[in-house]
């Protein structure tokens with residue numbers, strides 16, 4: 247029933263371009279010129295649109311005039327394109343109005359605007375008193391039906407900033423908790439729901455809420471902070487089949503603008519971490535819609551707070567409309583967004599390369615040469631059809647498609663990238679091999695360890711982290727004895743990325759599936775819902791020979807680098823050598839002997855070293871004990887959170903009155919709300935903060 251309702255039951259009455267079978271629809275809208283822009287561009291548009299069958303076209307292709315004249319013309323397929331003359335009213339009647347009958351029938355729908363800064367996202371959703379936006383137009387339509395059917399309408403509004411959710415309609419802008427149950431039902435704890443009875447009441451509430459939110463942010467930070475803004479319209483209607491009310495939700499999400507020049511130190515007062523987080527959550531949203539449009543088994547809702555909070559509106563038979571807003575004048579970010587969205591629109595191959603339809607992009611040599619202003623190269627479907635449908639944008643192809651422009655935009659940590667690729671997601675992979683990190687802590691290849699063979703890769707990531715081998719230039723900074731090995735590491739680092747298709751399927755049963763300590767690393771979260779699916783042990787060898795070679799190279803590097811050599815030598819007799827070398831040695835030993843240095847949760851501490859099973863050297867024994875101690879401390883910490891009084895909780899670092907209150911509330915609902923460190927996100931702590939907390943509580947053990 248849900249699906250038929252969600253598929254526009256009113257289709258016969260409402261003109262619509264929506265394809266009934268499509269869960270996600272991708273359209274673009276170019277906003278009107280502002281005065282200065284019109285003067286500058288002489289009124290010419292930089293976007294060419296091809297509608298093969300005129301207004302009846304099932305899809306359109308966009309291309310951009312400002313592309314390099316020598317570059318191959320690329321075009322991007324979308325479901326529809328709205329030009330400057332087509333105003334909010336047209337988009338509403340073509341795209342949003344058809345969703346409303348479903349919402350009145352208890353389904354959810356979500357309208358997302360995305361695009362570069364200043365591309366008209368807010369004007370499209372929010373509009374103005376004179377030119378109502380999609381939200382106000384939708385409210386008018388809903389109220390029309392409400393008068394007839396006796397529905398009730400409530401609204402909630404929130405901002406997602408730095409992966410925390412704040413209630414916009416609450417004058418104190420309190421933090422909202424996103425809680426999901428096993429069925430994917432999402433509860434937004436602390437989010438106000440305000441009843442509204444008319445469009446003007448709605449408009450005042452919503453628009454003034456957003457405006458005062460901006461003002462409040464300005465006072466605190468001088469500049470309005472760029473967050474994602476969301477509106478939820480809850481419509482309760484009497485059900486035909488039962489006495490219970492059915493509630494449908496219409497979501498509007500105004501994604502923060504993406505920024506040009508992310509490699510600069512700061513953009514409009516934003517630091518790079520803020521910018522990185524914005525982009526990361528935009529990519530998370532694109533990953534989710536990509537997975538949804540590809541009907542993938544695994545949808546990475548928990549990649550960001552925003553996608554998590556929208557989970558029950560995005561999943562199932564509910565409908566999603568993605569509107570890419572474009573500037574009417576040349577804008578690199580606009581091209582970039584279109585290229586990303588187009589990939590999702592086409593499910594498994596993005597821009598249609600007009601001149602190279604048969605090009606296969608499987609080797610590193612296919613990387614597009616550096617050229618500023620060049621947009622991502624087409625990824626053409628290859629013969630690996632099944633793989634593509636499950637993991638539509640493989641790392642391998644993505645890397646091939648990446649231009650340095652894209653690399654520069656890398657905002658995902660590679661840990662996440664690789665983890666994502668294992669799970670069959672997608673869009674963010676485009677940015678997975680950046681040479682320059684904006685957030686160093688997020689730049690590492692260690693996510694491989696979460697799912698794939700642990701030993702050598704663990705060692706690789708741990709070794710690369712401190713060395714920060716992110717560019718050839720950095721390679722040159724290594725010890726003069728080391729370039730050969732550094733080269734190998736760089737190559738291998740690329741290989742990890744290039745070969746991640748293989749790793750996608752790799753899984754070692756019972757090894758490293760969950761480890762509390764591993765959770766301390768930001769970006770190491772594994773999607774619980776997809777954890778057991780799509781595992782195929784046969785597709786990939788246990789540890790590639792390339793990685794094995796890398797292991798040897800790393801060992802050589804250690805011994806070739808003077809400081810490390812010294813420590814390495816010393817560490818043969820002294821267990822208190824520096825962390826890098828200690829870790830390297832311990833992991834090398836573990837990997838070469840194929841010993842997993844992590845301890846099952848119930849193993850407990852043992853007094854005698856020799857009792858540690860499968861341990862061949864003091865280093866392994868130390869490693870095992872280290873894991874045990876960490877595990878034990880984490881359990882103590884979680885146990886404390888589950889049982890301590892409010893006053894006791896406040897004695898912990900990072901837990902103030904607000905968090906202590908939330909913890910007590912969570913405990914009222916469930917006796918032991920904290921089962922692992924991930925659960926601390928429920929009290930608004932990021933993985934990075936959790937790591938910081940552990941460090942503060944337990945010192946260098948958690949370095």
Ligand SMILES: Nc1ncnc2c1ncn2[C@@H]1O[C@H](COP(=O)(O)OP(=O)(O)OP(=O)(O)O)[C@@H](O)[C@H]1O
Pocket residue numbers: 277278279280361362363364365366367368369370502503504571
């Ligand atoms: N259809 C339009 N015609 C002319 N100007 C427009 C149109 N839509 C938006 N603008 C103008 O473009 C500018 C940016 O609009 P808006 O604030 O909606 O962009 P945005 O994408 O939400 O920006 P940000 O990412 O910074 O939030 C505003 O000055 C607005 O007046």
